[in-house]
Amino acid sequence: MxxxxxxxxxxxxxxxxxxxxxSFRFKADITTKIKNVDGSFQYTKGSVCYxxxxxxxxxxxxxxxxxxxxxFDTLVYKFANNKLLSVVGNPLKPEYSIYHFIxxxxxxxxxxxxxxxxxxxxxxxxxxxxxxxxxxxxxxSILGNIIVSTKNKRLNTVLIYSSKGVLLNRQIYKNxxxxxxxxxxxxxxxxxxxGEIKKYQMIEFRNVVINEPGNDSxxxxxxxxx
Amino acid sequence: MKKFLFxxxxxxxxxxxxxxxxxxxxxxxxxxxxxxxxxxxxxFDDSEIYQAFADISSLDKYLQTNEDKTYSDLxxxxxxxxNGVSSSTTLPLGSPESDELAxxxxxxxxxxxxxxxxxxxxxxxxxxxxxxxxxxxxxCVASTIVGIVFYAVIIAAATTTNTTRYY
Numbered sequence: 001m002x003x004x005x006x007x008x009x010x011x012x013x014x015x016x017x018x019x020x021x022x023s024f025r026f027k028a029d030i031t032t033k034i035k036n037v038d039g040s041f042q043y044t045k046g047s048v049c050y051x052x053x054x055x056x057x058x059x060x061x062x063x064x065x066x067x068x069x070x071x072f073d074t075l076v077y078k079f080a081n082n083k084l085l086s087v088v089g090n091p092l093k094p095e096y097s098i099y100h101f102i103x104x105x106x107x108x109x110x111x112x113x114x115x116x117x118x119x120x121x122x123x124x125x126x127x128x129x130x131x132x133x134x135x136x137x138x139x140x141s142i143l144g145n146i147i148v149s150t151k152n153k154r155l156n157t158v159l160i161y162s163s164k165g166v167l168l169n170r171q172i173y174k175n176x177x178x179x180x181x182x183x184x185x186x187x188x189x190x191x192x193x194x195g196e197i198k199k200y201q202m203i204e205f206r207n208v209v210i211n212e213p214g215n216d217s218x219x220x221x222x223x224x225x226x
Numbered sequence: 227m228k229k230f231l232f233x234x235x236x237x238x239x240x241x242x243x244x245x246x247x248x249x250x251x252x253x254x255x256x257x258x259x260x261x262x263x264x265x266x267x268x269x270f271d272d273s274e275i276y277q278a279f280a281d282i283s284s285l286d287k288y289l290q291t292n293e294d295k296t297y298s299d300l301x302x303x304x305x306x307x308x309n310g311v312s313s314s315t316t317l318p319l320g321s322p323e324s325d326e327l328a329x330x331x332x333x334x335x336x337x338x339x340x341x342x343x344x345x346x347x348x349x350x351x352x353x354x355x356x357x358x359x360x361x362x363x364x365x366c367v368a369s370t371i372v373g374i375v376f377y378a379v380i381i382a383a384a385t386t387t388n389t390t391r392y393y
Contacts, residue, residue, distance in 0.1 A: 031286075033282065035278045040311070040312055041279075041281070041310050041311045042315075042316040043289075044316050063297065064297035064315060065297060069315075121257060121259050123259050125267075128267065128268055130264060132259045145257070147259070147263050157270070172272055174272075189272055189275045191275060202276075
């Protein structure tokens with residue numbers, strides 16, 4: 001009886017450790033390029049790290065200025081030379097960021113499975129699986145349908161429409177890398193449509209590291225530095 | 227035997243009824259994917275996005291090999307690479323840095339309450355963010371117009387009152 005109990009406890013412990021070894025840390029070099037509607041550019045380069053247990057996204061920016069941004073809960077803290085410069089609100093919590101979705105392997109549905117949107121239709125066109133997501137109530141939001149396409153079970157394109165059926169935003173996820181069993185898009189292209197005008201954005205990830213051992217301090221940035 | 231057949235028929239019919247109900251629900255809730263949505267998904271040429279960034283390819287290549295260089299370094303070394311490039315940081319994926327507010331207060335309010343001084347404060351605190359500065363200018367203009375209308379109404383009211391006294 002004692003042996004059986006010990007065996008059960010041991011099995012549960014092993015399962016627990018197994019879950020504990022899941023992907024929990026993301027680190028990469030990041031480049032963001034934006035072409036604004038007035039034709040001007042914004043170029044930002046640096047590195048990003050995220051631990052899904054700590055839930056802080058830390059951007060160490062090297063260009064245009066050496067700055068550190070920490071997104072925690074609904075706030076973004078801006079630091080330079082170890083001094084807190086500003087705190088601004090951010091509606092997108094880290095647990096709804098792409099880093100969290102990547103670590104949880106939830107990226108293929110653009111995180112919509114856990115949202116209030118519901119699947120309306122699924123079609124297969126050539127090698128693309130196209131899913132139409134509809135909002136809970138068309139009148140309650142400015143957002144309308146969202147079209148998500150996957151290719152080989154990897155997120156390929158996201159189209160976001162307004163409630164009036166006008167295309168607002170297009171996102172293309174490309175150049176996937178398999179790291180630690182996770183599928184990571186290393187290039188994200190975005191076009192935002194503002195009437196006839198377009199705004200372009202390109203995000204690139206390089207040197208992606210998953211579950212970096214030790215080196216805890218960058219993932220848990222001390223927000224009380226002054 | 228008759229009883230068994232009757233029971234089987236009942237079970238089959240109830241299954242059929244349940245299935246028909248679920249089919250009816252599915253048909254009601256389904257919204258077809260339109261041809262234009264399929265075209266927009268499957269037939270988009272992303273080369274226009276790469277083309278949009280062709281003007282900053284030299285900056286991109288330079289920073290890949292010179293990772294520690296900042297905007298101010300390049301301003302003194304080779305300003306041609308910064309042609310049309312803003313000095314403000316933009317964080318990806320929904321972060322609000324591009325719409326950073328001075329002390330978290332909307333720029334329109336800065337302009338509205340503090341006028342020209344508010345515009346200057348927004349310009350400095352948001353690292354010359356044109357969008358926010360423009361909002362502050364709109365706030366400044368709005369408060370000026372409201373002020374003018376307010377004074378016009380007061381002056382008109384005072385004039386009317388004075389005129390009434392004479393009568």
